[in-house]
Amino acid sequence: MTETQSSLQHAANVLGALSLVIADRMNTAVDAVTALGPSAPAALTAIHQFLDGGSVTQLSSVLGLTHSGTVRLVDRLVAEGLVERGAARDARAVSVALTPHGRDTAERILQTRETSLTSALSALSANEIGNLVTALDTMLTTVTLARAEQRATQSVNRPQPWLCRLCDFAACGRSEGDCPVNNATTTGNGS
Known part of the structure; x- marks a missing residue:
């Protein structure tokens, strides 16, 4: 094996290890804000950043979840007072919007995420x-x-x-x- 191959393999290996550690630390930190499972922080921040008033179908696409899984997640977020459902542009769809409590929680998630990630730097x-x-x-x-x-x-x-x-x-x-x-x-x- 050449030195270049060895350096590339080493870089890939340590990148993989570091990626897992950082992702685990970040996910644990942001999940603690809601304690509603690993998709809740991503849902809340996505709605906060760019999808407020978007449909459940759009949220499903952003999160990479099935439609039924997203509906169950939205049910949990509604039950916690973080989001509310509304009518979407398409009468067959349902929109999801943050409540004031949901907006505050999304901002706490982003702050927690930043703290977790900057500590790694x-x-x-x-x-x-x-x-x-x-x-x-x-x-x-x-x-x-x-x-x-x-x-x-x-x-x-x-x-x-x-x-x-x-x-x-x-x-x-x-x-x-x-x-x-x-x-x-x-x-x-x-x-």
């Missing part, structure tokens, strides 16, 4: 964080384009959750044109 210098941002943006663009290719060829049999379902749009700079996922999708290439 605490050992890095500002220069290292800058380099990491560049690498992560490149990786996210690549992943986004690969997902778009999979969807175009319909090689994925089950729904894939959106990459940005638990994102803080302000932090990624989406409105300023800095979000690599949005940039890849708006060029017609990604999701």
